[in-house]
Amino acid sequence: MGVFVPMVKESIELLYQFDRDFVVDSGEFEHRFEWGPVPLESSIATTARASR
Structure with a gap:
């Protein structure tokens, strides 16, 4: 299929x-x-405040 469909040829490499x-x-x-990493609850609250 890779001969006829270039996307298939490229996907095989991945x-x-x-x-x-x-x-x-x-x-x-x-x-x-x-x-370090931020707790999920804290990051959700910060994102919600920033989007207001």
């Missing part, structure tokens, strides 16, 4: 992303900028 877990480590960022 299949490796779905055969293992995607792990993100923000430890270095948090250490350097002294900034």
